Amino acid sequence: MSINRQPYLDNIMNRFKANVTVAKGSLENEIYISTNTDNLEDICTYIHKTFQAPLSSIVCNDERSLNKNFTIYYVFSLPDKDLFFIVYVPISEQSPNFPSITPYIPAAHWYEREIKDMFGLEPVGHPDPYTLVLHGNMPENTYPLRKDFDTNTRLPHLESKLPFARVNGEGVFEIPVGPIHAGIIEPGHFRFSAVGDTILYLDAKLFFTHKGTEKLFEAMPYTKALFLAERICGVCAASHATGYCQAIEKVAGIEIPPRAKFIRTIILELERLYNHIGDVGNVCVGASFLMCGSHGFRIREYIQQLNETICGNRYLRGMITIGGVRFDINNDLKKHILGLLNRVKTDFKELIEIMSKSSSFLDRVETTGRLSLEHARGLGVVGVPARASGICRDTRINHPYAAYGEVDFDIPVYYDEGDVWARIKIRIDEVYQSISIIEQCFDKMPEGSLKTSMKELPPYKQALSYVESPRGEDIYWIMTAPNNMLYRYKVRSPSFCNWPSIPYTIPGNIVPDFPLINKSFELCYSCTDL
């Protein structure tokens, strides 16, 4: 189902005339728009406003060895059609700055700060141009994602300089939390300014475990990089693997067998299932509703054990591979899966019945941590929190991949709510939907091979890949290098988009409700601290 790109091309050409060069990308749902820094703001805001296209990603790429420039790619995705606009602009090394689009498109604020830290390009006009990833404890002029930065460089350890915004006034005190927490979670530092137990302001600092993942990709042959992609995050392994494989397949121009598409869909939905059910349990634990919490974990355990029977790994690692999938799902296994899903459905229904009838639990989750539609839109929130705040967006429907175009489902959206309970309800609805998608997949799954063999990887080709992980939309951008290596692999995880929205949901809530709100967003540190 390809869409006609010509009207969009004409529209932009007519509006900007000689200032831009518009080209259809090699993939059928991409439009590449080349421009210069002077017209960047105009064209970005034009696409954002006219087509109502949210910003999906900003990718910076050090292409100095190719064309003596850095290139920044701005990815916009159409909300109602399967089409991406990719605006790219060269930045010369001599004047390492670019106009910030954050004042017009607030969703760009973290990307631009990240580019400043990793590439040393200055976003001119950014309202909050502080360090994001590196915490100011790197030596001057160290930009890890530039090509001339060696992966094995040992950096001196410097004191980090983190500016915290604070509230002054009588009775206002600061509560520093983290970066080390009591639970088994990754590091993040939160600073609350509170009066009594009521929070006025929250400043969050993340990126304490920067692992240089994107840099590591650049030194890897594409076959090996799959294993790194799969390990970006523990609980989105299948999504990240699928995203990576799709990117490679698009660049290489291969099509995976239909049976593999369906199996991928099943695997991705199983991942969503165990995540969502576990998250529902987790929110209960956050509200100290212990009984429902453990039942959530019990049901999740069924699915994780099922995962292990399917592919030998509780987190679905090793199932998805370049060109298809590694293992088949035969008839016996199919029966086992469908039987277990039935059991999960009944048990989960029972759990939800108890939860939604407990007035003490509802009192905790209703109206807590509201994310307004305006904030969600502005900050480019994706996934479950976006749908709970009234944004009807799901990559599975907006930009179908794998076999999602062939199954029937709809997006649960809750309007005018955006609280913790709405986010739980979205997950509950999606659990039933995932089960139905898996059942449909089994009905429609054709026989056939599991894997297409790979050809050589063409050098310097770009592609965009996208997956709706349990947390939201993952956007991957790939550029290949000669000798089957990768030139750049940019991962834009849903958590990267959703973290900045947390501080906007907090003010007015009380300190003991923060863990609950945070859990309802279910944000991943590992996907963010790449």
Add this chain to the structure above:
Amino acid sequence: MTAKIILPILQILVIVGFSPLVKGFINKIEARLQCRRGASIFQPYYNLVKLLRKDAVVSETSSWIFRATPYVTFISILIISLLVPVLSSQVPLNFTGDIILIIYLFALARFFLVLTSLDTGSAFGGMGGSREMMVSSMAEPAMILSIFTVALTVNSTNLSNITNLLLNNSVLLLNPSLFLAFLAFAIVLIAEAGRIPVDNPFTHLELTMIHEGMMLEFSGRYLALVEWASSMKLLLLLTILVNIFFPWGIAGGLTFSGLIIAFALYVVKIGFFAFLIVIVEMSFAKLRLFRIPNLLGTAFILSVLAIISLYVVR
């Protein structure tokens, strides 16, 4: 003479010795209700032994209060355990104090814990301390009034006398005002012992803690002492509850057979109420912090009604 020696030993044995078991029992039943296997009911003992063997780490910024608190807390609770009738309606320190002293000793222990929570300067400690004070400022009046209802019924504030009189005049227990007082005391018990829906003793989320927040800075033997004191507090509150409102079976004198029967019934009664705590904890989510006053307000109103109805019924 032997009674004067045996009784205190017996009381201390029961309260100090069995209090971790009550916690272990509650944890075990809760685990079973959550479809978990759960730790052994003796786990609290293993924890105490482990902690007592460990070194205590004390913050450099803390003062003597930090080191004194575990002992002050433990000893005040220990004294209470000699003021409360446990197996026999006779009480070892009968001559020294009544329920007013008991309430003040609980307050003393809490006061020192709150001071310590501020002493180390940790953000969570101060937060836990201020919340503990908020909760107790509302729980204490309700507790005092509900016990006073009982005291007014029998015209004595001495727990030993109260138990004795109620035991010999069981009809008094049918007084509806005592029922109201019992409800008020039960709510206060949950708040004072830091159980769900007021506080979650199992949580690792520092921002939500009340009682645990104050204990975050303790380690080693200090932690063992405050942990032990808090489980003793739970058992003592349960003991007061069962022995005031359900005194049947408690030994009037100090005969061997009487004590054996009393002990058996005591175990049953405590087990029953511990089980009720489990049921409450499993059926509720924790209250929003600012809803706790509503719950404790209910307890307070119940206890006020209890006192008023006492005069109305009379």
